[in-house]
Amino acid sequence: xxxxxxxxxxxxxxxxxxxxxxxxxxxxxxxxxxxxxxxxxxxxxxxxxxxxxxxxxxxxxxxxxxxxxxxxxxxxxxxxxxxxxxxxxxxxxxxxxxxxxxxxxxxxxxxxxxxxxxxxxxxxxxxxxxxxxxxxxxxxxxxxxxxxxxxxxxxxxxxxxxxxxxxxxxxxxxxxxxxxxxxxxxxxxxxxxxxxxxxxxxxxxxxxxxxxxxxxxxxxxxxxxxxxxxxxxxxxxxxxxxxxxxxxxxxxxxxxxxxxxxxxxxxxxxxxxxxxxxxxxxxxxxxxxxxxxxxxxxxxx
Amino acid sequence: xxxxxxxxxxxxxxxxxxxxxxxxxxxxxxxxxxxxxxxxxxxxxxxxxxxxxxxxxxxxxxxxxxxxxxxxxxxxxxxxxxxxxxxxxxxxxxxxxxxxxxxxxxxxxxxxxxxxxxxxxxxxxxxxxxxxxxxxxxxxxxxxxxxxxxxxxxxxxxxxxxxxxxxxxxxxxxxxxxxxxxxxxxxxxxxxxxxxxxxxxxxxxxxxxxxxxxxxxxxxxxxxxxxxxxxxxxxxxxxxxxxxxxxxxxxxxxxxxxxxxxxxxxxx
Numbered sequence: 001x002x003x004x005x006x007x008x009x010x011x012x013x014x015x016x017x018x019x020x021x022x023x024x025x026x027x028x029x030x031x032x033x034x035x036x037x038x039x040x041x042x043x044x045x046x047x048x049x050x051x052x053x054x055x056x057x058x059x060x061x062x063x064x065x066x067x068x069x070x071x072x073x074x075x076x077x078x079x080x081x082x083x084x085x086x087x088x089x090x091x092x093x094x095x096x097x098x099x100x101x102x103x104x105x106x107x108x109x110x111x112x113x114x115x116x117x118x119x120x121x122x123x124x125x126x127x128x129x130x131x132x133x134x135x136x137x138x139x140x141x142x143x144x145x146x147x148x149x150x151x152x153x154x155x156x157x158x159x160x161x162x163x164x165x166x167x168x169x170x171x172x173x174x175x176x177x178x179x180x181x182x183x184x185x186x187x188x189x190x191x192x193x194x195x196x197x198x199x200x201x202x203x204x205x206x207x208x209x210x211x212x213x214x215x216x217x218x219x220x221x222x223x224x225x226x227x228x229x230x231x232x233x234x235x236x237x238x239x240x241x242x243x244x245x246x247x248x249x250x251x252x253x254x255x256x257x258x259x260x261x262x263x264x265x266x267x268x269x270x271x272x273x274x275x276x277x278x279x280x281x282x283x284x285x286x287x288x289x290x291x292x293x294x295x296x297x298x299x300x301x
Numbered sequence: 302x303x304x305x306x307x308x309x310x311x312x313x314x315x316x317x318x319x320x321x322x323x324x325x326x327x328x329x330x331x332x333x334x335x336x337x338x339x340x341x342x343x344x345x346x347x348x349x350x351x352x353x354x355x356x357x358x359x360x361x362x363x364x365x366x367x368x369x370x371x372x373x374x375x376x377x378x379x380x381x382x383x384x385x386x387x388x389x390x391x392x393x394x395x396x397x398x399x400x401x402x403x404x405x406x407x408x409x410x411x412x413x414x415x416x417x418x419x420x421x422x423x424x425x426x427x428x429x430x431x432x433x434x435x436x437x438x439x440x441x442x443x444x445x446x447x448x449x450x451x452x453x454x455x456x457x458x459x460x461x462x463x464x465x466x467x468x469x470x471x472x473x474x475x476x477x478x479x480x481x482x483x484x485x486x487x488x489x490x491x492x493x494x495x496x497x498x499x500x501x502x503x504x505x506x507x508x509x510x511x512x513x514x515x516x517x518x519x520x521x522x523x524x525x526x527x528x529x530x531x532x533x534x535x536x537x538x539x540x541x542x543x544x545x546x547x548x549x550x551x552x553x554x555x556x557x558x559x560x561x562x563x564x565x566x567x568x569x
Binding site: 055062080081086094107108111 | 307403408414565567
């Protein structure tokens with residue numbers, strides 16, 4: 001079943017993907033590609049179409065139009081070959097509470113048809129004790145269930161990991177541990193496709209992002225590019241009051257006081273230097289905008 | 302194949318308590334029937350019972366229950382046994398919908414499984430549970446007769462016991478497959494079980510009405526329970542091949558419909 005194709009194939013390829021439920025359009029004409037070795041963030045508000053898209057990738061849902069492929073395998077026609085390359089953490093974990101953690105991991109490994117080569121290492125890194133695996137899942141906390149979900153998704157070392165809200169319910173230490181695991185996956189050429197509401201997390205771990213709103217992709221870019229969209233914030237402090245003046249193209253005032261300016265600078269900040277050279281500058285502070293500030297505008301119409 | 306075995310093992314393990322209790326109850330029920338039959342036999346009560354039995358019951362049951370032999374065999378046609386078995390079949394048949402409901406299917410189907418594995422798993426569990434239940438009944442009957450039957454009383458023939466067991470097993474399998482077909486369309490396990498249960502009730506009523514009212518006979522032929530005729534077997538007739546074939550056809554049709562519907566649907 002392990003039929004991984006060469007890295008020239010996109011890990012994920014969506015072409016004009018649509019999904020309707022009667023009159024309700026859940027996903028509309030979504031096209032994107034995720035290359036092997038990328039950590040890709042799939043963002044959007046609740047009900048935007050993130051989980052629907054993920055469920056189409058796993059052939060849990062059938063698209064109304066367009067196509068989806070994993071490593072070149074069509075997600076419907078060659079679904080089993082596609083899914084053989086995937087580890088999946090659902091947003092809502094459908095574990096049976098009367099099973100033990102060990103039973104759950106063993107079952108998922110057997111269904112994968114691959115040895116759980118990374119289980120022990122993951123148990124250590126996510127700090128899930130072996131004794132806990134013998135307990136029934138009804139006795140697990142939310143965080144422990146999340147860890148178990150992550151371990152079942154990653155234990156067979158899949159080529160592509162699809163994570164739906166991976167850090168929900170994890171404490172900050174475990175969030176950091178997961179981020180390190182994701183970096184390592186990327187280092188080993190594995191692909192990560194994750195949906196998340198935690199933008200600081202996306203900013204930290206993702207190479208590229210897509211924002212989906214009402215079923216449509218409204219932003220597809222690298223994290224750096226997305227950040228640049230809103231421009232850097234430059235604060236200039238003067239030793240005495242200065243007159244207002246016209247700014248070069250790509251720059252605008254956010255706040256202006258006689259002894260302090262706050263500017264938004266889109267693109268290179270070099271054009272600012274000749275302007276400031278003629279002024280009594282005491283200090284300059286350049287701040288990269290937070291991704292959150294950029295994405296907030298894409299989340300809403 | 303290994304994933305099918307894994308899923309079957311998972312389902313059997315999860316329901317091992319239910320199946321163990323089912324087998325125990327069915328085993329003990331047959332023992333209780335033998336104990337009761339022996340008590341009535343020893344007190345000479347079967348002739349008194351015959352006088353009390355309404356005429357339509359005499360006609361329906363072929364007077365089958367009015368002997369030690371008949372009462373022991375009545376354990377295979379008792380409404381409690383039938384309804385208990387049908388309830389178990391409904392629980393098993395509705396499992397695919399319950400897995401959608403609980404989101405367990407998201408985890409299972411994210412693995413490289415064909416969808417048919419999920420349905421075929423339920424079919425195997427249904428057949429296994431039915432065989433286990435029937436085997437427990439036969440064991441109860443055989444063990445009870447060996448230990449508790451009064452001397453010089455006519456005991457049920459093995460052929461008749463096996464015919465009754467086969468007829469009972471087939472109606473359970475047929476209804477399990479009907480429920481499985483319903484569950485393959487349903488999003489909620491509770492809905493599938495409720496529809497399966499309600500439909501079973503309606504079909505049993507349709508069958509009973511057809512047995513007592515000739516005008517309803519053509520309609521009652523649409524009920525699978527029409528092909529469950531234990532009293533004729535107890536009365537000495539062989540298990541009708543037509544009944545066997547119809548029940549097998551219902552079972553096979555249910556399994557095919559379930560596989561096709563489940564393969565085409567959205568698992569949500």
